[in-house]
Amino acid sequence: xxxxxxxxxxxxxxxxxxxxxxxxxxxxxxxxxxxxxxxxxxxxxxxxxxxxxxxxxxxxxxxxxxxxxxxxxxxxxxxxxxxxxxxxxxxxxxxxxxxxxxxxxxxxxxxxxxxxxxxxxxxxxxxxxxxxxxxxxxxxxxxxxxxxxxxxxxxxxxxxxxxxxxxxxxxxxxxxxxxxxxxxxxxxxxxxxxxxxxxxxxxxxxxxxxxxxxxxxxxxxxxxxxxxxxxxxxxxxxxxxxxxxxxxxxxxxxxxxxxxxxxxxxxxxxxxxxxxxxxxxxxxxxxxxxxxxxxxxx
Numbered sequence: 001x002x003x004x005x006x007x008x009x010x011x012x013x014x015x016x017x018x019x020x021x022x023x024x025x026x027x028x029x030x031x032x033x034x035x036x037x038x039x040x041x042x043x044x045x046x047x048x049x050x051x052x053x054x055x056x057x058x059x060x061x062x063x064x065x066x067x068x069x070x071x072x073x074x075x076x077x078x079x080x081x082x083x084x085x086x087x088x089x090x091x092x093x094x095x096x097x098x099x100x101x102x103x104x105x106x107x108x109x110x111x112x113x114x115x116x117x118x119x120x121x122x123x124x125x126x127x128x129x130x131x132x133x134x135x136x137x138x139x140x141x142x143x144x145x146x147x148x149x150x151x152x153x154x155x156x157x158x159x160x161x162x163x164x165x166x167x168x169x170x171x172x173x174x175x176x177x178x179x180x181x182x183x184x185x186x187x188x189x190x191x192x193x194x195x196x197x198x199x200x201x202x203x204x205x206x207x208x209x210x211x212x213x214x215x216x217x218x219x220x221x222x223x224x225x226x227x228x229x230x231x232x233x234x235x236x237x238x239x240x241x242x243x244x245x246x247x248x249x250x251x252x253x254x255x256x257x258x259x260x261x262x263x264x265x266x267x268x269x270x271x272x273x274x275x276x277x278x279x280x281x282x283x284x285x286x287x288x289x290x291x292x293x294x295x296x297x298x
Contacts, residue, residue, distance in 0.1 A: 025134075027055060052134055053141040053179045060145025064098035068149065071097055081209060088157040093209065095153045096202040102146040103198040109139040110189040111196075120186040129184055129250045136185040140175050143192060147172040167272055170265040183258045190240055191269060196232040200225045219287065226284055233273040240266065 028045035040051035047055060071094025075082045082093065113119060113136060120128050151168040154160055160167075171191070178188040200221055207218045244262070251259055 025052065049132070049134070049137045049182065052137045056138045056141030057145040060142040061148055064102070064146050064149040067098045067101065068094050079210065081211065088159065089209065091153055091157045092159050093206070095150060095159065096205065098146060099150060099198050100202060102143065103195045106139055106143050106192050107196045109135060110192040114186060114190050114193065127250045127253055128186060129247055129254055130182065132182045132185040136189060137179060140179040140185070140188060143175045144172065144179060147175060163272055163275065166268065170268055174261055174265050177257055177261055181255050181258055183254045184262055187262060191266065194233045194236060197225065197228045200228055222284055222287055225280055229277055229280055234277060237270050
């Protein structure tokens with residue numbers, strides 16, 4: 001059975017059937033074409049690994065862009081504060097729709113490939129740092145499309161400051177290099193699992209702008225942020241670095257750009273996560289302790 005490009009996007013939500021679906025993904029319009037010397041599809045239109053990245057990257061880019069701009073129509077229907085926001089806050093609000101979808105899809109696949117599958121850990125060739133699959137290529141393609149859109153918004157409207165720019169530059173480089181070289185797919189996917197915290201961060205921002213900081217929902221979401229951040233952005237990295245140490249003899253098999261990114265970006269991301277964790281804990285303590293005496297007097 002051949003699956004056309006017009007197949008529903010939700011097709012990706014299937015877990016165990018994902019590999020057969022992707023293996024049989026055909027785009028007849030791309031049959032025999034190449035880009036920058038790399039074949040996108042064979043003569044029958046079956047996508048190569050590079051074709052899979054580009055097709056799902058374009059789908060993700062177009063989809064995230066449409067979702068973002070649809071926010072200008074949808075958000076005013078349920079948020080009374082939206083119209084009074086400045087342009088940066090409106091873009092910040094609307095950018096979080098696509099980040100929710102990206103988080104749901106990519107965390108699902110990244111978690112399944114890294115944590116519940118033995119694909120990257122079983123014995124045999126090729127070496128784990130060189131292993132990849134159609135599913136990992138598709139996941140990286142979807143992430144690349146999303147990060148391109150979100151990086152533009154972060155840069156254009158200063159959403160999150162230097163830390164967010166550093167995060168997005170490193171994430172985009174890691175995803176694109178892994179997709180183009182076929183190396184370090186496990187490591188790139190492992191870091192994508194940290195996006196599990198994104199929905200809770202988004203809800204904190206939405207609740208704040210909706211003037212619901214004193215609601216029970218804000219408190220419950222704050223607890224969810226602390227718990228999810230602790231598990232997925234703090235506790236997830238010691239095992240990551242342990243695996244890196246165990247695979248140190250495989251570094252020579254990778255291209256120089258992959259070696260540099262593997263040696264630098266996980267450390268940068270760890271420091272960013274610790275910095276943000278400090279701010280989260282500080283904000284959580286302030287929320288639990290209530291307003292200061294000075295604030296009460298005012």
